[in-house]
Amino acid sequence: MDLFPAIPLSEWRDSKETLHRFAQIVGKIRLASSIRRNHWWNVPFHVTGRGITTRPMGGFDGDPVFTIDFDFVDHWLTVSCLDGSTTSFPLLGQSVASFYRETLAALDRIGVAVTLAHPHPYTLSDAHRPFAEDTEHTSYDPFWVNRHWQVLSQVNLVLEEFAAGFCGKVSPVHLFWHSYDIAVTRFSDRSVEMGAEVDPVTREAYSREVISCGFWFGDDDYPRPAFYAYAAPEPAGLAGQPLRPSPAHWIERGSGRLATLDYDDVRDGAHPRQAVLDFYGSLYRSAAALDGWDVEHLASPGGVTDPLARGNAPTAGSA
Structure with a gap:
């Protein structure tokens, strides 16, 4: 399989809009059913070998421990309980409204009673409309949904490699x-x-200085997939610092600025994975220097902090 296969937003925009709302429904269940962590670390999903998962949650207020998984290979949503019971329904053929009903019904079948504080989309164009009334978003192209999971899986590993340092x-x-x-x-x-x-939400997410690196599939404001990086608060002079590789550039985004590197510029390059790592590294080094982080002390080359082992640090695939 190609590294970073094509994923033009124009080819799956409608499916992405539907999938995004499916994810928000399950995400709000995760928010209501998990133990709060600093910076909202309890709320996001993680990538799996077939899709994405909430990870286990529940186990209080009478609810069992349960997990919700999106399968983007066979295109099902599965709710699993700690006692081994499972219940599933297909992702294909669902509107947002029917997905919402089916998800709540699946939870009921395994004994989970969850109430969403605000069962509406979050910061989307139809935030005024309850999920239960959205019969507009029905597109779900299994090819492109599977392709987006392939991209997520590859980007996930690049981010893991960057995190290791x-x-x-x-x-x-x-x-x-x-x-x-x-x-x-x-x-x-x-x-x-x-x-x-x-x-x-913002106060908790950014209660400490951060330098964040990631990837998104594009939206109305930036209609193409891209890698991104930023610092918050943004140190003075950051946007004037050089970015690598050369196609990387700054954009205005919300109340701040993002360093961006278009996905297609990476795909067309000779060394795509290294280009992304160079991009993240260039933003990190500039922001950390301007903010006075002890970059050398915080480094762990190859994921190794033991100074005696650094000369023999394993590389990917060797351990």
């Missing part, structure tokens, strides 16, 4: 269902003060 506080590789992007975040130990006017 940092021994400070670093997040798992997360798939964020609210914006449908995959990312890993490095943290400093310096707190960031934000006022009460800032929403609580």
Whole structure:
């Protein structure tokens, strides 16, 4: 299989819009049924060998321990219980409204009673409309949904490799269902003060200095897939620092700026994986230097912190 196969947004935009809302429904169940972690680390999905998963949750307020998995190979949603029971339904042929009903019915069958505080899309164009009333989004092309999972799986491993080079506080590789992007975040130990006017989601996510790197499939504002990186708070002068490789560039995004590297520019290059690592590394080194991070102390080349073992650090595939 090609590294970074083609995934033009124009080919699967309608399917992506439907899938994004499916993911938000399951994501809100995860939010309601998991133990809160710092920076909302309890909420995102993780990539699996067949799709994406919530990971186990529940186990309190009378609910069993359960997991919800998207299978993007056979295109089913499966709810699994700790006692071994499972229940599934097909992803094909569903509107957002029918997916919402089927998901709640599946939870009921295994004894899970969950109430979503706000069963509407989050920050999407139809945020005013309840999931239960969305019969508009019905597209689901299994080829492109499977292809997007292949891309997620490959990007996930590149992000894991990038994460391995940092021994400070670093997040798992997360798939964020609210914006449908995959990312890993490095943290400093310096707190960031934000006022009460800032929403609580943002205050928790960015309560420490961060440098975050990820990938998204594109949207109306940036209609093509791209790798991205940013620092929050953004240190003065960061946008003037050089990025690698040369096609990387800065864009305005929301209230800040993102370093971006278009996916197709990477695909067409001679060394795609290394190009992405160089991109992430160039942003990290510039932002960390401007913020005064101890880059040398925080480094773990090859995922190794033992100074005696660094000369013999294993490479991918050798251990």
